[in-house]
């Protein structure tokens with residue numbers, strides 16, 4: 369079985385690495401998509417485990433197509449009734465790279481008609497369309513004259529983990545936060561601090577990684593659960609296995625991370641030190657509750673205060689990572705935003721010699737105010753915004769500590 373896993377722009381190599389770590393053999397790489405082979409069990413494992421995937425698409429047919437009529441015929445010939453009953457709902461989406469024989473809007477209609485016409489002919493009844501929460505989300509990808517029909521096994525995007533039921537202004541996508549932690553090479557043994565943590569997305573994602581908690585464990589719905597071919601017993605088996613670290617964490621709230629040393633699958637818990645702060649008391653409360661829901665309430669510390677006024681939560685001279693997602697400002701040249709970035713730079717220089725700092729921002733003018741020379745820059749997208757993730761090394765005297 370072939371799976372196409374979609375991701376955010378710039379995170380393709382990270383997703384590929386993740387798939388390799390999960391034991392999948394990557395077959396193809398594309399823009400915002402990595403493909404791999406798997407079994408029926410993989411649908412459940414991928415949806416529950418992936419940190420940097422958005423959707424797991426299960427390819428059901430790939431076929432050459434020249435015209436819209438051919439597309440209709442091919443789509444109608446597929447056994448959609450194998451997956452759902454006619455009283456259930458569908459949604460269709462179409463993407464294309466290279467030329468396509470018609471507008472995507474029109475192709476979406478053609479695909480929808482083919483599917484419902486097949487049901488009407490077999491049952492005299494057709495599934496309705498539900499674009500919000502369909503039982504069977506169908507995806508068609510056209511690349512030149514090749515059509516790939518897939519079922520979206522995830523349904524809602526996998527960035528919806530289930531822990532962030534409350535949000536602050538401008539929260540990061542969970543998938544982007546997890547991807548950034550991997551892009552910058554954070555490892556759970558390195559102390560991590562997010563001094564503008566907002567709803568705590570970096571903190572939760574880091575905690576989930578450190579304690580090896582599968583991010584989908586807290587999610588209650590995936591599209592595949594609505595299908596006739598859903599193998600519930602197999603799903604429960606995979607889920608039970610993957611839920612073990614979360615269960616242990618929640619049950620053993622008072623066990624110190626050190627007590628887990630030497631137990632292979634808890635390797636990430638060694639000296640894990642994750643901290644967050646924010647100047648907004650409401651954000652701190654939300655971050656605390658999000659961490660609690662993710663089972664990390666006793667593992668990640670958050671406190672109230674401005675970055676400029678707080679002392680480092682770990683000794684910077686021994687190394688560590690500071691990750692900041694400051695406000696970007698409504699206007700790029702907003703003087704208060706420029707001043708904020710200058711003060712972030714000053715605080716890093718004065719209080720954090722020895723750490724590596726990373727700043728994610730969509731405001732290039734403000735980033736210049738940091739006043740440090742970056743050693744690395746990545747281009748990423750935060751929703752529709754073009755962002756830069758910029759890394760700075762803060763030297764401890766003349767010695768680079770990391």
Ligand SMILES: C[S@@+](CC[C@H](N)C(=O)[O-])C[C@H]1O[C@@H](n2cnc3c(N)ncnc32)[C@H](O)[C@@H]1O
Nearest residue numbers: 539540564566567569646647648674675693695
């Ligand atoms: C873009 S939001 C961060 C969103 C966060 N990454 C999330 O996923 O929810 C920026 C945060 O910076 C905080 N902030 C702004 N200036 C600050 C300062 N000087 N010290 C600490 N926090 C500050 C705001 O309160 C806000 O929560």
